[in-house]
Amino acid sequence: MQLCCNNGIDLLSVKKMGAGQCTGIDGAANFVEQAQELAALAGHPDMQFYCYNVYAIPETLTQRFDFLIVTVGVLNWMPDLPGFMAVCHRFLKSGGKLFIEDIHPLLNMYDETEAGPLLQYSYFNRAPFEDTSGLDYFTGEAYEATPNYWFQHTLADILQAALGQQLQLCWFEEVAENIGNYCAELQHVPANPPLGFVASWQKHEQTGECDD
Numbered sequence: 039m040q041l042c043c044n045n046g047i048d049l050l051s052v053k054k055m056g057a058g059q060c061t062g063i064d065g066a067a068n069f070v071e072q073a074q075e076l077a078a079l080a081g082h083p084d085m086q087f088y089c090y091n092v093y094a095i096p097e098t099l100t101q102r103f104d105f106l107i108v109t110v111g112v113l114n115w116m117p118d119l120p121g122f123m124a125v126c127h128r129f130l131k132s133g134g135k136l137f138i139e140d141i142h143p144l145l146n147m148y149d150e151t152e153a154g155p156l157l158q159y160s161y162f163n164r165a166p167f168e169d170t171s172g173l174d175y176f177t178g179e180a181y182e183a184t185p186n187y188w189f190q191h192t193l194a195d196i197l198q199a200a201l202g203q204q205l206q207l208c209w210f211e212e213v214a215e216n217i218g219n220y221c222a223e224l225q226h227v228p229a230n231p232p233l234g235f236v237a238s239w240q241k242h243e244q245t246g247e248c249d250d
């Protein structure tokens with residue numbers, strides 16, 4: 039399963055690598071429609087795509103999955119990270135694994151300016167960013183949009199949200215490569231900041247809670 043799968047391209051790659059039943063969920067109806075079209079064109083009409091807000095996936099969707107993937111550009115759209123991890127937990131089978139790759143939270147400190155990335159914001163900022171500039175990911179075309187909100191999370195927020203579901207951390211890696219398009223120039227600066235992270239967690243039905 040992929041949460042916030044956009045047009046399903048990542049999930050289609052996973053399918054082509056040999057995955058069994060694949061299900062994608064995204065909140066944008068036009069992307070879900072495109073995902074269905076792409077899956078059919080690629081010869082995988084059995085892939086399932088649903089249009090739901092991740093925080094309001096109906097209880098009738100009861101399938102449990104061996105793997106759940108969340109790829110770049112998702113966590114910052116989530117106002118409630120513990121709630122998002124609870125959804126991940128809900129859709130995993132016991133023993134199932136969650137994989138997340140996303141931009142490194144350090145990047146939230148930078149603004150993209152004409153002069154290049156500018157270190158401008160507090161790492162610990164809790165107020166949502168409001169943005170009215172729309173961006174077409176594919177053409178790069180900017181347009182005036184209705185307000186959309188972007189939420190900053192620290193690395194600790196991400197790890198704590200998973201811990202709150204008692205998901206066991208199996209892998210955690212910070213990467214210097216640009217895995218999104220935000221402030222891509224930072225890949226070439228001498229300070230060499232981490233630009234992305236990759237992590238995996240496993241769900242166990244029985245896990246002991248930490249004392250403190």
Ligand SMILES: C[S@@+](CC[C@H](N)C(=O)[O-])C[C@H]1O[C@@H](n2cnc3c(N)ncnc32)[C@H](O)[C@@H]1O
Nearest residue numbers: 042043044064065066090091092109110111115
């Ligand atoms: C930046 S895209 C990245 C998707 C994926 N990494 C990719 O490259 O195809 C983020 C996706 O999250 C979806 N999204 C954002 N908030 C959502 C929500 N609350 N429920 C479901 N989908 C959501 C958007 O519709 C969008 O397709």
